[in-house]
Amino acid sequence: MSSMREWLERIRSFFRKRELDRDLENELSSHLELAVEENLRQGMSPEEARRQALIKLGGIEPSKELHRQVRGLPFLDSIVQDLRYTFRTLKRDRGFTVIAVLILGLGIGANTAVFSVVDTILLRPLPFAKPQQLVWIAPPPTKCGFSCETYSADAFEEFRAQNRSLQDVTGYFAFSTEDNYRLTGRGEPLPATGIDMAGNFFQVLGVQPSLGRLFTANETRKGSHPVVLLANAYWKRQFAADPGIVGKAIDLNGQPVTVVGVLPPTFDFGAVFSPGEKVDLYTPMILDDVRDWGNILTMIGRLKPGVSVAQAQADANLLAPQLYFNTKYPDSNKRYQATLTPLKMYVTGRLRGPLIMLWSAVGAILLIVCVNLSNLLLARAATRSKEFALRSALGAGRMRLVRQLLTESLVLSGAGAALGLGLASAITSFLVHQASIALPLLSDVRVDGSALAWTLLVAISAAVLFGVLPGLRVSSGNLHESLKDAGPGMSEGKKHERVRAVLVISEVALACVLLVGAGLLLRSFLRVLDVNLGFQPDRAAAIKIDYDDGGSPAKRGVIFRQILNHIGAIPGVEDAGMVDYLPLGQNRNWGPLTPKGKTYRPGELPSPLVYVVTPGFFRAMGMRLVAGRDFSWEDSPTSQKVIVINEAAARSLWPRGNAVGQIAVAGGGDRLVIGVVADVRETSVEGAPGWQAYYPATQDGPAGAELVVRTKLPPDSMATSVIRTLRQLNPNQPAADFQPLQQIVDHAVSPRRFFVLLVASFAGFGLVLASLGIYGVISYSVTRRTQEIGIRMALGASPANVQLMVIRVTLRLVLAGAGLGVLASLGVARLIASLLFGITPADPLTFAATVIVLTSVALVAGYLPARRASRIDPMSALRAN
């Protein structure tokens, strides 16, 4: 109790220093007066009386010091003292301080920002209840697109009912496209993106609505009143966060739909399941309506407590072959397989490699920053050795000096961390709004508690890392030597220089590794951009259009033809056509395509991806017709059924190049192959294309319509006239995005661009730091050798000789660093081999370019001091010491 009181008093005293000191001073002077008075009474002279009084007291200052120690917090006092001293020295060395804090800020900021991204995507669990129980259930990956990665309504229901290791199974409609709804009744029709969910989706994921309720079982039955759940962002944006929205009806595609609830802001379907896309509306899927639609549902399961993924997998292995594609057909079982992947792994698994690479790159940056600061501090220590010698001569212990230096390091890195945090929150808030980067969960990235903790850890370890070496060197110095050592020219300086050279070499080596990594990624990225996509994305754009054909192909043909005629007549439009699924987006297949008369085992041939298109689509996309003809409006519901296939399919099925004119069995009937088009990169820019088949919209039912317009002018400038024309034809046409095809391609390569951009900027930063390091060391050595250079020049060395001498030292440092760096890079490159595209990890061009860049930058850094050296005036140099 009393010790607690004493500590409180001590803390109080710590903050009332001035007041207490004044009080003590009064008390001590009153003490002296009393003592002098008594001494005078004993007959001493006034001077003697005062002297004796002081001796008895033991001096005023020691008494005060003792008083302060006893009453306050001496440990804290000395820290405050160190801090105050630190601030004073750092203020005196303003240039050094600014550079050090800037370097640290950039290094720590990059680390914090990358950590926030890594933490959000890799480390943090998914934002669902007990997310570790959630598994993604899909057939093993194949080449035939989403249709081979999903399940039919019947299979879904059976799997849900019969498996014994999952609490429940849910899913969503995998073929939803953007802007597939039209919100009407509020002025001009607005596009909205909705998706059909299994009725239990939100319950299984453990998402609670922030308003209203979730779907009921009744609402997934045929004929029930249509209902919708709103995404939180959409509710805020479109309905001004109307708290009374629940129970109201909104008009979707001309039909009143009742809003039953609003989802919480933490639930972002797009961020998890289809990165970079936003979903506005969720509707219950009525399975009875879609039983004949084929494979349309994804499956997500929740493991029973205590059941492992392996156990559930064993269960699924037994169950999957028993599932029926469609229970109407008794022989449609034995088609399915089911692979269970933890949901987290499914969502972010493929980013593991790139993110770990990014994390390591940013770690390397931090190392370079530390080495650089170590170097700067060593240079400073050299000039401060006298100061420290003086302090230790005045009685400062070795520990105290090291503590002082560590305080300086901590203050520097603390300031750096503050700057870094600002930088990191700027970077993360920028990233959050980059909807064009297709990385999952990116919209959740923020500098949170764990990022703060990480920053603190990074800052402290950095401070220790870069502070310890200079600290030990300074404090280990021989007092006598240091006081004598006049600075440059002495042996102490030389030892210093060797340590600094080692630091610079390691800095160069690290920068070299970063440069090689960035170079390899950049070259891969350029290769990706160079890929022949099979279509020309420039000067073409697509817009989702609304039409009502009442399910009649003939009527659809008339509507589409009219639209295309009107669009084609707009000045500046070269070609126009329609398709239901754009490349690099959604896709589906309609089962196998075989030459008529041949039989294959089920699964022997891949199923081509299916696109339903209008005449003119190939030209509008800039796709090359290799053989045969395009569709025409004469290909009608009543004429010969036709099909166009891609080269990959044609080459495999009719290797002699005579595909055109053959009859194929596909899409449930015989079809005349009328044309062959070049392969399109349909699922990803980097993957090789598979089989593709194109059906005419005049004969087959499309899943929707994207109008593709090829223009003479930049597509943006055409948007208004295209939308105006569409509106004239159909007042219900929503104001959907007129999306340039290039944007679709950019979206597809955005993760790669993201990583390249970051690693390249780290490498650039590393290069700058390394050259700073070189400059520092060379510059210092020139200063130290001023006298020597003066003598050389006096003895006849030309300025060119001197420059060469300095440059040679520089080169030696760089080549040593680059040599080590290249060796390390060979290893690192092999580690990131899986992230490369179109080049080998030992890409000679990248390595050569790196060494050249490093050397030339280093030569520039070394040239400045070299020039200074060559301008040394021998006379003044010799006189100086």
Place this chain on the structure above:
Amino acid sequence: MSKEKLDLLQGTLDLMVLRTLVTMGPLHGYGLARRIEQVSGDQVLLNQGTIYASLVRLQQRGLISARWGTSDGGRRAKFYSITQGGRKRLAAETENWQRLSAVIGRLLARPEEGR
């Protein structure tokens, strides 16, 4: 200076201060120092300055209180007086001290036992 010695000395001084305040009533720092010197017959080599450290410590522990007043000679000085808690502590410490010194006395009084 090793820490144990200092602590012992401080503790002893604290005890002397408390005792003196009980005997003499409120006193200022100088008065306390002089009194202790006199009582000890100048056997204690007292650095008078240390008495202020002892006083602030006792004050922080709530064993004594202080206020500014005027001395007999008409000078302003800070007077210390013992509190209720101080008296209790003094009683406890005195007993402690006596027991300890008795033990030490007995221990040191024994004839040396050969080893």
